[in-house]
Amino acid sequence: MPAKTDRSSVRRWCLILCLLVLSASACALEDVREFGVENASRTLLVRGTTDIEAFAPVMLAFLETSVDTRIRYEQWGSNALFEKTDNQCRQSEAGADVVISSAIDQQVKLVNDGCAQAHRSVYTRRLPEHAIWRDELFGITLEPAVLVYNREQLSEDEVPLSRFDLIDRLRPNDSRFAGRVATYDIEKSGLGYLFAFADAQQASTFGALLEAFGRTGAVATCCSAELIDAVAEGRFLVAYNVLGSYALARAATDSRIGIVAPQDYTLTLSRGAMIPKGTRQIEIARAFLDFLLSDNGRAVLSQSHLIATFDDSDTADFPSLEGAIPVLRPIPLSPTLLVGLDQMKRELFIRQWREKMVLLPDENE
Template sequence: MIRLALLLWLVAALPARGAEVEAMLGSAAPDAPTVTLRTTTDFHVLAPVLEAFLATEPALRLRYEQWGSNDLLALSRAECAAGRAGADLVISSAIHHMVALVNAGCARPHASAETAALEPDLSWRGELFGIPREPVVMVYNRTLLSPEEVPQSRFDLLDLMRPDESKFRGRVATYDIEESGLGFLLAFSDSLEATTFGSLLEGFGASDAVATCCSAEIIEGVIRGDYVLAYNVLGSYALGLAESEPRLGIVAPSDYTMLLSRAAMIPRGSDAPDPAARLLDFLLSAPGRRHLARARLWVDLDDREGDILEVPPDTSAASRTIPLSLAMLVAMDAQTRAAFVENWRTAFPVE
């Protein structure tokens, strides 16, 4: 049972130092040890998981800060360069940012039974760890598209956007890659994976697709009918809303479905590395994964999701994991990024 009603104090949606949301959970004792978590994950999604951890640590206080991925990178870099850390645990969906921070010496090593049990692609250098695993999906409005009009792959989406009178014209949304670090990562990963990427950009441009921010806003736009479909959306947010929103349909693309694990590190210079390590280990543990699964932050495509998530029949062939690895630094190279953004802007010019 969610303990929100039992929390002793909570301050939400009050920006502080650039944070989009700040909350205090757990003990209200004046001398309670405090662990600070900075993350790109929406508070309402992650809060039940944090409450489950705090149930095992009743004397602990947890400060939660929700950040945009680009701002979180900038702050983490600045603090690392200054030799201090304002956070004790950092979790971001923009895993290329996290690889860059670890590569710059900004992380503290951590080893435990939980980290040792991780799959190889969920751990890097003993300093960066993949927490959940979720699909990157297409979402659509069930009231605006008939079953026959729902694209099951990128090839289908291209075909549907082509006609001059297509109902998709001006009503397909995706991330703005300059505003969203996650959006850049997903688009860049697409460009490495898909033979369709160049055609997708052309299709987006020709059909007046919309580049905007962010996951929650894009999905809400689909539900309202502002968009008939959104491309490259994190599955956790969509799956959570679809449980109570019949207008929202979700497709794991059949040509391939990218799988993303949000990356976590304990910053070098953390003031509370021990409770941060316990929180990290909880998130990596079997009980933690069960709570992450309930929050839709851990999705196993082989388990299926009933009518909520439309999954391709052969997930082993269709799944593509975005790795925690040095390869992610390619996405951080300034020249590579500039060239990629310039190419992207042919489809989404700045107005």
């Protein structure tokens, strides 16, 4: 059973830490929780960008197979997690035992910079080529980038089913979608930047879509939860490129939320897990990674909507539209992701993007 945690005390602790070190990365430590028996002989430190509520069932299931283990899970923002892991690698400091991030371009950079340990097992060998890099970075999930829309405010005919549809909805001068389409602030969200850069490489529609966003006052803001909340409340009609795992979890309990896997193509992300070279618990870290890749682990990840299913069955996360299953385009774990992290390319891409978007202030600032 997870230990009880006083959320207010965690927030106070994080604030004190931020004030002490005056570090943006420390302030991005969003939450902390511990799982397992208090007198366990070993503690596994996992740092990740996945919301604790979504990832908790996976950790609890693993602990059933490793009863003398305790897990401390720290939830971080992606940019800050990269900075923290990179700094500890450069300084040869012990840090997390496992690092899991949706910003897989940053994870690839860490691996290429020599910050990860290799791991080979029967579970890693069965991963598809796009979900493994150098036996050091492993894709543990399958999460689509989706369109989230408000079911109460859009009729079935108005719902955009593709990027082409979204551009068409924004085309009229009096479009009611104007100012009511949102996406991630790619300067603050590592995941948002990854999706936007992948779009720019994948799609001939990216330029037209960015132009339509700029002409109609599309909004950029932070975080999956904030985007989904705003759509549910009707402040936005559509949110673009939202991480599907969080959208699916919310839609399961909120009838206002509708989800579309874009029919022209749907980007899919495998959240990247690595074992840092400074880990203090190498054997249990390897066991935890293997569990995530095992059939039992994947079943729990699926229940948490972290592994999506695409087919024409009644149990699929995205029932096909008139028999059409979305064209899936996985973002591979490979050095090609490093192109988007080149400083000059990144600055140019963000500058062009910022010129088109309305930026909302960060509520935490």
